[in-house]
Amino acid sequence: MRALVSVYDKSGLDKICKILISLNFQIFSTGGTLEYLKKSDIKVKSISEITNFKEILGGRVKTLHPKIHGGILADLSKSDHLKDLENNNIEVFDIIINNLYPFEEVLNDPDSTDEKIIENIDIGGPTMLRAAAKNFKRVSVLIDPNDYDWFSEKLLSDELTIDDRKKLAFKVFDRTANYDLNISKYLSIYEKNKNFPDKINITLNKISDLRYGENPHQKSAIYSEQNLGIANSTLLHGKEMSYLNFLDADAAFSSANSFSDHTVSIVKHTNTCGLSSTDNQLESYENALRGDPVSAFGGIVGFNTEVQSKTAIEISKTFYDVIIAPSFSEDAFKILTQKKNIRLLSSNFLQQNYEYRTINGGLLYQEKDNQSPRIEDWDFVTNSKPDKNSFDELLFAWNTTKFIKSNAIVITEGKSILGIGSGQPNRINSVNLALSRAGKLLTNNSILASDAFFPFPDSIDIAAENNIKTILQPGGSLKDSEVIERANHHNITMVLTNRRHFSH
Template sequence: MKRALLSVWNKDGIIDLAKALAEAGIEILSSGGTAKTLEKEGIPIIEVSDYTGHPEMMDGRVKTLHPRIHGGLLGRRGKDEAEMAKNNIQPIDLLVVNLYPFEEMAKQALPLDELIEFIDIGGPAMIRAAAKNFKDVVVVTDPSDYPDLISAIKSGTQFGYEQRLALACKVFTKMAAYDGAISNYLQSLEGTFPDTLSVQYRNGRLLRYGENPHQEAAVYGESGIAGAVPVQGKAMSYNNYLDLDAAVSLLREFSETAAVIVKHNNPCGVATGKDVCAAYIAARDLDPVSAYGGIVAVNREVGEDLAKEIASTFIEVLIAPSYSPGALPILAKKENMRVLTLPEPVEKTEIRTIDGGALVQRNTSFREDWVVVSDRDPTAAEEAAMHLAMKVCKHTKSNAIVFADGTKAIGIGAGQMNRVDSARIAVSRSLSPLKGTAVASDAFLPFPDTLQVAAEAGATALIQPGGSIRDDLVIAEANRLNIAMVFTGVRYFRH
């Protein structure tokens, strides 16, 4: 290795790398801010403009776009030397580049005229050239690869074919994401969804299997639930990730102390309480059979009392914001139980594959507009119960019917082909009296029958979106049964 070109936006680690190159007698080409950074450290460099004989132009837009640079990167050793010599082109053996941070700057809502200056041109051109010629050029775009590179330089070890290929793969992966982000952003200026959607997830990890043992699977992502790593327990499974995402999504509906238990993507226990242990016990006791082997999510620190309750039964996954020092040794007795720390929420676009393509959905901000449509207004207690019931209903598979009081769900009916069957299931699975509860429906009631089932079970209030052609019939039945009923105007189908 005789010559390297260094041009980076992110300067982390670049000084140590440049020092190792200089100490090894490797000539360094550099430009712009990188050159200034290295010169301040006394590291000998050759300015790209001096090497090419052409100055940087157009506020730095043109500096590395030159045949002496790209010929040095693309020239094939053993084939192009004569042509390179004829045109005074020296081979470049190492290229270290990272790009202008377009994705990060796009999040800052800059005016387009400012943002487009963060669309890198020279960097992508160089790393693509070097990656194409990876057999002869080592190309590094990730500062996390610097330590291995420094070790190789100091020991005089050459990067082998597999290492060079892996680094080249990083280049094209990075460029796919970079160009996709620019494309998505520019297209979004003209509409909500682009004509062509580019999607890329990083940090891919193989899972033991998918939903079932005969299916292969992997998880991708660096943040949120996708990036969460257990602090103890077995590796997460495909189904664990699905259920944990469902549990956390529901948990984030609550600012007060709350506990959520999910089984097979549906809540089977939800409660608030004066403390997190009490909330968990109330949630578990809604349906102890279903809670067994479930996913538990809480929004307060897990102390020793809750740790003992969790460890007294079989739980697949526990997630909480934090754990007290005394709680972790108790949880560690359940060696296989996955214990995770609740991550910060991540704004997400929902993507679901279908035959031949995908469905894309965004959860845009909205506001329910509650309207009392019955003769009787709900009491304060009924209104509190409605709020809790609807929070749970939003995260339950359709058709969904949820009975609740002001602190906990009491009966949950999910995933049925008709709403009245969901109501009957919710009633039949309830282990607590339903007298005085409120009922939530994820969509309008097409007939009064669901209302009748709820009233017969003891419910005194019902909340639903409204919008059926038979709303008048349902309202009349609510009045006949002295049920307080509220329309929200917002449907929550969950398929």
């Protein structure tokens, strides 16, 4: 019996090779693996003894030879295969142990050159692995060192089954498919003229199963393609995260990280019901909570800076499901972990430029709404103009609308949300909800921002009745002129941002 061993990751290799020797396997190897096994006092022969050909091209060609692949692919139930083996003096291999050059690791290293990345595209390894996996009825192929122990136990007890070999073959094709996909993605960066690729290949690794999905009768799991962002966050305290916990935590963390200073976002059902950005974290938290203390109960709080002890004391006075932040100070962590049921999550923020959503029969793929607004793109269309000193507050108000489900109306003052109207089928309902929520907090300095145009001037009348003096909206309605005229009638400052912030 013969085994071919050629690996990059040498974890557990000594142990399994010694077991193979004890079962009278001849071991053949290549390059660095050959030297490693020799130094480990494991009896091994060079693959060149079979091919009568030395490795060439700096190791690029080692196992690409008929005497190797014939010995792997041969089906011993076919007479013509047996005849070819005899005529060409080819002996079969029974076990292939191989894993691949670390292409992904090298690709993700910021110091890697194109030359180094390309040199780590494995050719012989995938070819040999796929050959062995195709012939799983006879050949055992191991690509994952984590399989060495159970495989060895079954081999020693003569209990290895065809289903075991089929499972190993699946792992090979799964790994090589993902490997090739990552190479394809690397090379696709050269298609610079295409905004969207002709084909989207999505390969994600499962991180874990979740307790259930959006509802208890729905199963769910979480997947990722990298090591960053909410999906790969660290649960520091509390029960494991649920499907909805992840959705809301993502909304809270994304909105908090879209502003500078100390920004705090309180989210319920993916809507930002409280948001504030100031130079003092405790003040930001208190302002965010003030935006909707009722909805905040059982919600998720997102921070863009380390949670401080004074803030933690205030947080502990309200029941929250999740607190997510880049980190927690030692004192803040001690304070918050006194609450058994709260989940504390730490994460880095990953800026993503694209997003997709599934629809029946396919998916929609788009750029994320990440573009920062610029005052110079706005039109000041009413007789009353905003003071230049208020521009930062106007920018804040406009930015908040993209974190509220459409139809979205946001009332702000300073850099804090006072009230929102979200998810309504018509805009006037959202206006009424936002103004009702802001209630007694409204002043002459309050700003009303709308994620899309006003189709009729009635919302302007309602805003005026509630003493709103400044309105932001993208414009674009057939009745823009009537809306602007009504704003002038009420001496309201109106700004057209010329960009919509729908969120569905």
